[in-house]
Amino acid sequence: MTKKEITKEVVCEPPRTRLQSIPIMNCPGCHYGIIIRMICEVIEELGIEDRTIGLGGGGCTGFWTMYFDLDMYGGVHGPGLAIATAIKRVHPDSIVFAAQGDGEMGAIGLGYFMAATLRGEKITTIFLNNACFGTTGGQMAPTTLLGMRTTTTTQGRDPKITGFPFHGAELAASMKGTAYSARMSVHTPANRQKAKKALKTAFEKQIAGVGFSIVEFLSACPVNWHLGPKECLDFIENQMIAEYPLGEFKNVDYIEHLSDG
Amino acid sequence: MAGKVIIDGNEAVGRGALLAGCKHFFGYPITPQNEIAEFFSRELPKIGGVYLQSEGETAAGFMLFGGTLAGARCMTATSSPGFSLMQEAISHMAVTEVPAVIVDVMRLGPGAGTTQQGQTDYRQATKGGGHGAYRSIVLAPYSVQEILDFTQWAFYLAEKYRILVIILTDFILGRMSELVDPKPLNFDHLPEKDWALVGKGKKGGKSKQILSGLMAPGGIPGYFSHQIEKYNRIAETETKYETCLTDDAELLLVAYGSSARSSQDAVDMAREKGIKVGLLRPITLWPFPQKAVKELGARIGNILVVEDSPGELVEDVQASAGDSARVSLLNILARHNPGPQGLIFPERILKEVKSLL
Incomplete structure (x- = not known):
């Protein structure tokens, strides 16, 4: 048997805005790594890394703070969009994004989210929808599907007790101050291409000073869904998208009385 | 008399803050501090600053946190029930050591209490209302002139030590009018805010990551020994009576x-x-x-x-x-x-x- 010689060749460098000193600490099969890379690529392609200030939330996005070679803050659960508002108001020339989880958009942070859209804050929100509270161990979230079992809905989510799933992207689209709202997924290569385009558009709306922009990402949480990574992809395709349709819900280039220029 | 004005204690907060270079105010209406917010809503747009009325005091607290995190001199003012709502943000300000300034125009009693005079928040202000064994500097003016002067002093102390400074007034102090000299005060040179989030392009490409947890070098003992040393230094240097x-x-x-x-x-x-x-x-x-x-x-x-x-x-x-x-x-x-x-x-x-x- 002859040994086959292995040659190593770099085919793709990590994004330069991805801090290499810290490995991604998410669970195997989590989609956050894909989304983090996507954010880095979009920021670099738009040439805004020098003036971007990013926020993680509480829970798993709290660690996002350490992944980016950008000015970053994270670790507080809920008021991310109030903090982002102030940073943007203090530095109007900066580009501000906030990564927010299910509770931060639909529960503890719902008020901050609605108020930021009401004011048409020129910030970009990255909403990670994984249908549960991940960091705390898989409790029900506002986004949990009906009938879905979690550690606090062990018989499945019953709308008589806990109401209905939270549709952040549609809600944002209904607000006058929103320039762009989309829901995307990264569970297939084709969807990743669409999601990156949507994320880029969301940042472009902020750069142009149009209004509030948001991309909701459906994202797998294998540990708390009790599914393998591949089964998670099927769950997104067959269950999540049925409740949370993908697509753009709002895309405007000018909002009267609000947009720059 | 030259240059002196008759103003109330709440307006003195605003005038003091402008003299200190504060250009941003985040707040929510509550009696008896409304004259402070109204002053800033009137005056800040004239100097290119921001007055932003938030969706509540929890948001105002976090907006103050965000603006301060971004290196700006900004402040909020509230009264007792609103100050309670800000405790979460205050705790995050403490762990990240941002130099914020809050005016608490006390009103009486727990809950909604009354909208009028009282000094029932001494313990809350001085012992901390939030979690995590932090300290805030608490200044207690007793005249309109002192409110004006202490507001300037508060920004200096906050930035000197990277700590929250609370100016504790009340209904009487906020609403009474006195003759004051609205003069700017001079303080020592302050350190550069090299920790602030301003976008790395403004800092020679060097980015900064700030976490709202105990991430100091040296772990948990590192964090608390730094805090203890700082609080001891403040007690030795800044105690005033x-x-x-x-x-x-x-x-x-x-x-x-x-x-x-x-x-x-x-x-x-x-x-x-x-x-x-x-x-x-x-x-x-x-x-x-x-x-x-x-x-x-x-x-x-x-x-x-x-x-x-x-x-x-x-x-x-x-x-x-x-x-x-x-x-x-x-x-x-x-x-x-x-x-x-x-x-x-x-x-x-x-x-x-x-x-x-």
Whole structure:
């Protein structure tokens, strides 16, 4: 048997805005790594890394703070969009994004989210929808599907007790101050291409000073869904998208009385 | 008289902040601090600043946090129920060591309480209302001039130590008008805000990551030893109080803020009658002037605490004086009227003084 010689060749460098000193600490099969890379690529392609200030939330996005070679803050659960508002108001020339989880958009942070859209804050929100509270161990979230079992809905989510799933992207689209709202997924290569385009558009709306922009990402949480990574992809395709349709819900280039220029 | 103006205590906050270079205010209406927010909404747009009315005090607290995190001089003002709502943000400010300034124009009582006079938030302001064993500097002005001056001083202290500074006034101080000299104060040089999130392009491409957890070098002992060292340094350097006629005093009044004004009058009335009374007025409620209370208490032996509260300041006075002095309390039950307009008048304080001598 002859040994086959292995040659190593770099085919793709990590994004330069991805801090290499810290490995991604998410669970195997989590989609956050894909989304983090996507954010880095979009920021670099738009040439805004020098003036971007990013926020993680509480829970798993709290660690996002350490992944980016950008000015970053994270670790507080809920008021991310109030903090982002102030940073943007203090530095109007900066580009501000906030990564927010299910509770931060639909529960503890719902008020901050609605108020930021009401004011048409020129910030970009990255909403990670994984249908549960991940960091705390898989409790029900506002986004949990009906009938879905979690550690606090062990018989499945019953709308008589806990109401209905939270549709952040549609809600944002209904607000006058929103320039762009989309829901995307990264569970297939084709969807990743669409999601990156949507994320880029969301940042472009902020750069142009149009209004509030948001991309909701459906994202797998294998540990708390009790599914393998591949089964998670099927769950997104067959269950999540049925409740949370993908697509753009709002895309405007000018909002009267609000947009720059 | 030249340049002097007659303004109320709430407007003095605004004027002091503008003199200190504060250009951003985040807040939510609440009585009795509304004149502060109205002042900023009127004045900040003229200088290219931002007045932003938030969706509540929790948001105002976090907006103040965000603006300060981004390196700007900004502030908020509120009153007791709103200050309670800001405790979460305050705790995050403490762990990230952002130099924020908050004015709490106290009103009376727990819950909605009343919208009027009271000093029932001493413990909340000085012991921290949020979680995590942090400290905030608490300044207690007792005149409109001091409100104007202390607002400027607050920004200096906040940035010198990277700590939250609370200016604790109340209904009376906020709504009473006095002649003041609106002069800018000069302070020492302050350190560069190299920690602030401004976008790495403004810092030679060097990015900064700030976490709202105990991420200091050295782990948990590293974080807390840094905090302990900082709080000790502040206590040694910044403790401030004022004394009046204590040299020959046979009884020492201890009071802060509006109660110190009544107490000052009581001292004057007592002295006219030849009664030897002095006053110690803590100006920093934290750090508390423990040493001064202890020394004067030991020498005079007889202390009367006057506060418009069931008794909060008295706990710090007792802890400082120890066994060296008898500590009595004239509290909210000594008000002249059972309604929300009730006050502890100087005459009532004088009566108490006579009964103790």
